[in-house]
Amino acid sequence: MNLLKNFALSLVGATLVVGLWALVSTTISKDLPSPIKTWTESKVYILQPFDKRGEMDQGILRMAAYSLYRVAKGFLLAILIGTPLGFLLGNSLLLSKMFDPVIQILRPISPLAWLPLGLILFRQSEPAALFTIALCSMWPTVINTMQGVRSIPQDYLNVATVLRLSPWRRFTKVLLPATLPYMFTGYRLSLGLAWLVIVAAEMLTGTPGVGGFLWQEYNSLIYSHILLCILTIGLVGFALDRLMGIAETRLRAA
Amino acid sequence: MTRIELKNANKSYGTRQVLANINLAVQEGEFVSIVGASGSGKTTLLKMAAGMIQPDSGAALSNGEALNGFPHRASIVFQNYSLLPWLSSLENVILAVESGFPEWTATRHQEQAERYLQMVGLGKAMAKRPSQLSGGMRQRVAIARAFAVEPEILFLDEPFGALDALTRQTLQQELAQLCQLRKPAATALMITNSVDEAILLSDRILTLGRNGNRGESPAATLSDGVDVPFPRPRPADLMTGSEDAVRIRARLTGFLSSGVRRRAPVSHLQSVSVPLEA
Ligand SMILES: Nc1ncnc2c1ncn2[C@@H]1O[C@H](COP(=O)(O)OP(=O)(O)OP(=O)(O)O)[C@@H](O)[C@H]1O
Numbered sequence: 001m002n003l004l005k006n007f008a009l010s011l012v013g014a015t016l017v018v019g020l021w022a023l024v025s026t027t028i029s030k031d032l033p034s035p036i037k038t039w040t041e042s043k044v045y046i047l048q049p050f051d052k053r054g055e056m057d058q059g060i061l062r063m064a065a066y067s068l069y070r071v072a073k074g075f076l077l078a079i080l081i082g083t084p085l086g087f088l089l090g091n092s093l094l095l096s097k098m099f100d101p102v103i104q105i106l107r108p109i110s111p112l113a114w115l116p117l118g119l120i121l122f123r124q125s126e127p128a129a130l131f132t133i134a135l136c137s138m139w140p141t142v143i144n145t146m147q148g149v150r151s152i153p154q155d156y157l158n159v160a161t162v163l164r165l166s167p168w169r170r171f172t173k174v175l176l177p178a179t180l181p182y183m184f185t186g187y188r189l190s191l192g193l194a195w196l197v198i199v200a201a202e203m204l205t206g207t208p209g210v211g212g213f214l215w216q217e218y219n220s221l222i223y224s225h226i227l228l229c230i231l232t233i234g235l236v237g238f239a240l241d242r243l244m245g246i247a248e249t250r251l252r253a254a
Numbered sequence: 255m256t257r258i259e260l261k262n263a264n265k266s267y268g269t270r271q272v273l274a275n276i277n278l279a280v281q282e283g284e285f286v287s288i289v290g291a292s293g294s295g296k297t298t299l300l301k302m303a304a305g306m307i308q309p310d311s312g313a314a315l316s317n318g319e320a321l322n323g324f325p326h327r328a329s330i331v332f333q334n335y336s337l338l339p340w341l342s343s344l345e346n347v348i349l350a351v352e353s354g355f356p357e358w359t360a361t362r363h364q365e366q367a368e369r370y371l372q373m374v375g376l377g378k379a380m381a382k383r384p385s386q387l388s389g390g391m392r393q394r395v396a397i398a399r400a401f402a403v404e405p406e407i408l409f410l411d412e413p414f415g416a417l418d419a420l421t422r423q424t425l426q427q428e429l430a431q432l433c434q435l436r437k438p439a440a441t442a443l444m445i446t447n448s449v450d451e452a453i454l455l456s457d458r459i460l461t462l463g464r465n466g467n468r469g470e471s472p473a474a475t476l477s478d479g480v481d482v483p484f485p486r487p488r489p490a491d492l493m494t495g496s497e498d499a500v501r502i503r504a505r506l507t508g509f510l511s512s513g514v515r516r517r518a519p520v521s522h523l524q525s526v527s528v529p530l531e532a
């Protein structure tokens with residue numbers, strides 16, 4: 001019952017926003033495509049979501065899939081680097097004192113700043129995009145893992161001590177499971193960031209994907225497709241976060 | 255052979271001295287208990303004797319050699335159980351067995367763990383996580399984990415701390431039997447807040463308290479101790495059946511409360527005009 005009520009309320013909210021959009025598009029900003037115009041101009045992308053008509057003219061889900069694949073690779077890179085780094089910094093006060101300021105400085109740098117550097121380093125758009133995604137989305141994983149390692153209760157560490165666990169077993173049997181919930185919170189935030197970065201990365205590199213498509217349609221003055229892309233980005237990001245959220249609660253309950 | 259030993263050990267946390275000049279020697283096969291008020295430093299003493307924390311001065315030894323970390327073939331029951339919450343009771347015990355007998359096969363590890371869980375009456379709760387168990391059941395898992403490695407030395411920190419009287423009695427009997435399981439019997443150092451429990455289980459009882467030194471430094475010291483000359487294991491109704499046991503209890507209770515009486519409110523002592531040290 002409550003679920004139904006919440007769903008109804010979100011529908012009302014969404015309708016209000018679409019109404020506002022319609023109002024703005026007919027009054028203040030005539031360049032903004034109205035919801036109806038957006039639908040009629042975009043429906044071929046939505047109704048045949050996996051069609052491929054040309055390099056930059058493909059169904060919206062196909063585009064989203066390209067982006068997701070790229071995000072998956074960048075995200076994987078981010079957690080493969082970020083998790084061990086977090087463990088290292090969490091375990092060593094010396095290292096964390098050394099690198100904490102560096103991390104705090106690297107963390108707020110925008111993907112738009114990293115991308116040109118990636119292009120210089122790799123001379124190709126794909127690795128540059130991955131480099132940017134990984135570098136931008138890594139930090140929540142590093143910081144949360146570090147935090148997780150630091151907040152392992154002394155009791156669990158005592159167990160490892162009195163059982164005389166080898167360093168490897170101490171890691172797999174105690175440190176890792178105790179840190180897992182924190183790590184996952186980091187992964188969730190990192191994935192969110194990776195999805196944010198993908199659009200910028202694709203825009204600048206012009207690779208096929210939701211971001212690349214958005215930029216191309218802006219240059220071709222087809223504004224309704226920009227709105228289509230924006231909506232897609234939002235919905236996919238929302239779905240990703242929900243999935244990670246479910247995985248996270250499963251993990252905490254276990 | 256002296257299996258557990260502290261020599262002139264002192265320990266402070268920050269500027270506050272908790273333990274002063276602790277001397278303790280537990281012989282092979284002996285069961286020694288320490289009773290003391292809450293916060294007097296019992297856990298600190300035990301962890302020092304177990305090599306888990308270093309004394310500021312003095313030494314912790316086993317077999318005459320300085321301890322380097324937690325001793326081999328020893329186990330400990332922590333005051334707060336300290337089970338790993340992401341493992342089932344069985345897995346918690348298996349982890350200990352694996353560490354105690356690395357040369358065994360996985361099947362043998364599991365059999366050993368199951369046997370000890372059954373011994374403490376947890377045959378049906380082996381698959382449960384600690385969070386699904388009652389306090390008493392967790393305590394049992396912790397005891398099974400400690401005994402499943404067939405330790406020569408046992409450290410027990412209020413192993414029945416949070417239990418009701420009935421469960422406590424059952425587990426005391428189980429503990430007494432487990433200690434006799436191996437020959438020679440396990441050497442044990444137990445912390446408890448119950449004088450009766452100490453009398454029931456130990457060969458010798460020491461009190462930890464601040465009675466020796468009044469004034470600014472409230473560091474606790476260890477008393478000489480009282481012998482409990484009954485053969486082990488003992489009947490659960492020892493306290494009602496034996497006058498000697500009652501006499502020992504009176505002596506220990508005297509030890510413990512003398513420290514408390516001396517720290518009576520100052521205003522009260524002043525209003526009665528009796529010399530303090532009389
Ligand atoms: N790691 C620590 N850092 C600072 N102070 C500590 C630490 N551990 C214990 N203390 C202090 O030392 C004193 C003795 O603590 P301890 O845990 O040994 O007492 P206890 O006799 O075991 O108490 P209880 O009966 O409540 O278990 C307490 O005042 C406590 O606050």
Ligand SMILES: [Mg+2]
Nearest residue numbers: 296297298333
């Ligand atoms: Mg204690």
